Amino acid sequence: MDGKTAAIGRDDSWSMKVQPEVRAIEGYPVVLPCSFSHPNHTPHSSLLVEWRQGSTLLYHCTTHAGSPACEPAPHQDPRYRLEGNPREHDLSLRINSAALQDGGRYYCRVKLPGHKHASYEDKMGTLLRVEAPPRILSLSVEGSEESGFSALCEVEGSPLPDIQWISPDQLLKGVEVGWPLGQGSPSHHHTVSQLQNIHPGQQYTCSATNPLGREQATLYVLPPRREASPGTSTPPLLLLLSLSLGAKALLLGGLGVWVLQGRAPSGLSCR
Template sequence: MDACLLASVFTLLPTFLGAQGSGDNSWSMKVQAEVRATEGYPVVLPCSFSHPNHTPHSSLLVAWRQGAALLFHCTTHAGSQACEPALHQDPRYRLEGNPREHDLSLRINSAALQDGGRYYCRVEVPGHKHASYEDKMGTLLRVEAPPRILSLSVGGSQDSGFRALCEVEGSPLPDIQWVSPDHLLEGLEVGRPPGQGPPSQHHTVSQLPDIHPGQQYTCSATNPLGREQATLYVLPPRREACPGAAAPSLLLLLSLSLGAKALLLGGVGVWAVQGRASSGPICRWR
C-alpha cells in the first residue's frame, strides 16, 4: 500500500463514527434499508452513488464498515477498472459492483450469524474538496438460520438430582419445548453455559430439572425456518458383575431429527461421574 493511499484511509476513519457526508448537496447515494440473508449463503449489500466530480478517469476510495468497525476498503486508480483491496483484506468480502459505473455493492461470501448488523457504504474522490460521502442510515443485514441443537447433556448428581440441558442456536432465536411421551414439560431458560462468553441473541440454553431414570425427554427447537429435536433416554441403574469396579452414573441415548427425517448420531461418547459399583445408572451418547 503506497503512502498516499494509507494517508487517505486514515483520513476516512475518524469520519466513520459520525456517519456523515461531506456536506456537498451534489452527492447522492442509494442503498437498501434492509437485506436478508441465509446462513452459509452469499449476500450482496447494494450501494450506488453519483457525483459531478467523478469521471471515468477519477481515482476512487471505497470503504464499508459494520457499526464502527472498518470491514473493507479498496482503491481504483486512474486508468484501471479494478478496485484494489487493502493488504490483509478478509477474503470473504469483495466489491460486487464496478465503481467506474457508480456501483459500490459489497458481497459477503458464506454469511454467518455474526455478520448481522448495520452496514455503511462510503466513497471518496481524492483530490476534490468535499468529494466524499457516506449514507447516514446504512443497511440493516439480517442473517437467518434454522434451529440447530448444539448439545444435549445431563448435569447434577444422585444427591442433588439430575437435570437435562439443551443448547440451541438459530435466527430468529428458536422457541424450545421439552416433551415427554405423554405431556409437555416446563423448562427454564438459563442463557449460555458458564465460561462461554456473554449471552447471544442467536444462542440459548434451556434446562429441564428433576429428570428420572426410566424416562425419555425430547428437546424441540422451532423457528420460522424449521424445527430440530433431540431425545434423551435415561435408563435405570444396573449393577456391575465385577466387585469393586467403577461405573459411570447415567446412560444416555440421543437421537436427532430434522423435520420429518430422523438422524441417529453415529458413534458412542461417554459422560460419566465416577462412583462405586451399583451407585447409579450408566451413560452414553448414540
C-alpha cells in the same frame, strides 16, 4: 424493498442510495447494494471505497487512473469483495457464506481524492439480518442423585428458536437459563433451556423450532447400575442422544454416552 437516498456532507450535489434492510440465509452469499452520484466523478477518476460493520472496517479498495479494477487492501478477507463497478458508481458489497455473526448495520463510504468535501458515507446504513434454522449445539445432564438431575439443551438459530421439552406422553415445562457458563459472551442467536427433575429410566426430547425448520434431540436416561460383586464386572449403562430433523433443518447426528454410578459428576455433556 425500496432504497433510500442520503445526501451527506455540505455538498448537496452528492447522493448515495442503499437498502434500509437486507436479509440473508446462513451459508449463502448476500449482496449489500450501494450506489452514489457526484457530478465531478468520471469513469477515469480515482476513488477509495470503504465498507464497515458498525465501527469495524471490513473492506476497502482503491481505483487508479488507467486501471479498471478496484484494488483491495493487502490481507483483505476474501469473504468480502465488491459486486459492483465503482467506475459506474456501484459500490455494492458481496459477502460470501454469510454467518450469524455477520448480522448488523453496515455503512458504505466513498472518497474522491482531489475534490472538496470528498468523503461521503450513508449515515443510516443497511441492516443485515442473517437467518438460520435451529441447531442443537449440545444436550447435557447435570446434578447428582442427592440433589436431583437436570437436562440442558443449548440451541442456536435465527430467529431465536422456541424450545419445548417432550416426554413420551406429555409436554414438559423448561426454564430458559441464558448462555452457558464459561462459553463466551451472550448472543441473541443462542439460548439454553433447562429441564429440572429428570428421572433415570425415562426419555426426554428437546425440540427447537423457528420459521426455517425444526430439530429435535432425545435423551434416553437409563437407571444407575448396581454395585458389582467382587471379582465381577458390570457393563456401563448408557445415556443415548439422538437427533431428528424437521422440514428445511440442517442434517446433524450424534451419539453421546453417560455413565451413572451412584453419583454423577455435574455438567456431563453429550455433544
